[in-house]
Amino acid sequence: MRIAIDIDSTLHHYWDVLSRAAERRFGISLPYEEQVTWGITRLRPEQLELCIAETHNEENVLAGRPYPNAVQTIGRWHGAGHFIHITSHRTPASYPATEHWLRRIGLPYDELYCSRDKVARCRQLEIDVLIDDSPLNLMRAAEHGIVPATIVHPWNRDLCEEEDVVFGRDWFELERRLAPVLGTASSTGDLQPPPDDPGAAQADPGQARKPASTEPGLHRPESEAPARGERRAQRRRRQPGTRRAIDRARAAVRRRAA
């Protein structure tokens, strides 16, 4: 399969870098848990642009620390023969530093793309799965028959609960949930979606991976989390959608092979 993977907030925890730039330049904080929409309204557009440019300078790009199991998962996918397209909404000027960073963290890939219209490039490359935290990109990908997948963040949580998005709270969970889409075993050997309940995992910390220790706020605070019964109902509602997305991806692959 052909997999496109975003960088910021997908391969590493970008939010803190952006928030630090906003704080330093304009004295404006951007609390992660309060960022429940895609738009950043606390900064004016020109302020936001300056902050984003700062996050993509060489020093910041090279300082990025990949999320646990991200590099390992992608390495396994690449080793299994999947095409890996790394895509980032950053200017071409950031390309050399980004390339350097990918080499430094040991992430294997087939193409790196630094530009604005990710989904258009995904369509050119006949990408099957897009992993990206942007709700806009996820929805656009789905419209074009590309399976949308993401690491869960406050700004895409609602989309994950309502739409056909394959999601994981971390790269361990995302790898497991994408295993049936990609037809590969995850690092835990799962080929089928695990019978896990995200809510149940939260209720039993012994069962849960702990992704949030270096990524504060990746989980919804317990007080805001839906009740366990509601979470089960959400999961039941979501699963047929995920299956449809998987079926669509497999049909696309079959059509291409025909």
Ligand SMILES: [Mg+2]
């Ligand atoms: Mg991103």
